[in-house]
Amino acid sequence: MTRTTRTTPARHPEHPETARIRLEEVLSALSDPIRLRIVHELGRGHDDMACIAFELPVSKSTSTHHFRVLREAGIIHQYYEGTSRMSRLRTQDLEERFPGLLPAVLRARAMDTTEPDRTT
């Protein structure tokens, strides 16, 4: 109870500092179709979304796992709002650490329309 005056309670997110974001970890995190989809949707303007709002084609435990991988890689920032876990892209941090990388990946993902979108 150390002054939790906000709606955001004291749970432990564990985000890496910008300077400690590792390239291999970022690339590895982005090499999964579901995680790439999450990042894609977050980049589409839906800045803050709860995990459930993505309607991913996997179970909730798996969903939690993917969000954690993205968070620990330094790609997204997460915080609680009520019982919901909100996610946001760390666009600026990534731009500072690896300039042009995230935009290039997002543009590439938009072009890679090999498979239309059966992951609804």
Add this chain to the structure above:
Amino acid sequence: MTRTTRTTPARHPEHPETARIRLEEVLSALSDPIRLRIVHELGRGHDDMACIAFELPVSKSTSTHHFRVLREAGIIHQYYEGTSRMSRLRTQDLEERFPGLLPAVLRARAMDTTEPDRTT
């Protein structure tokens, strides 16, 4: 034996067409430190290098494996010259398929000096 008039004999490289290069496969291939190092060295101007010239800290079989992953992902082009297997980055193909992606990764790799270079 169908007209092998070149110094390049009839071995089967198996390269994907530019249009069939898949983003997730590229990112996955680049998320390994050894493969990232290979790509980094190829991007440094050493355009055509034999596998052995990289002096990777792994066995020959492992080396073959990593080069194959890069080739099947569409990142490098390989061809034989004598008993040596030469490798070259598919810079233009990648630029056509995913504009800006490879340069961004190479720049990021250059910045990611978390670990100096103990993989000599």
Add this chain to the structure above:
DNA sequence: GTCGAACTACGACGATCTTCGTACATTGTG
């Protein structure tokens, strides 16, 4: 306090990945 909603922790399973050694193939040289 009780209940449901949203999410997490933990263990488990199967698939894939990285690595290696050994055996083999191809080329160039003597």
Add this chain to the structure above:
DNA sequence: CACAATGTACGAAGATCGTCGTAGTTCGAC
């Protein structure tokens, strides 16, 4: 031809990954 150099094919062993179900936590509403 024999031989060395370079690289591949084929398992095999161990690690990691993606997925899930079940049980538990936290929050908001009643």
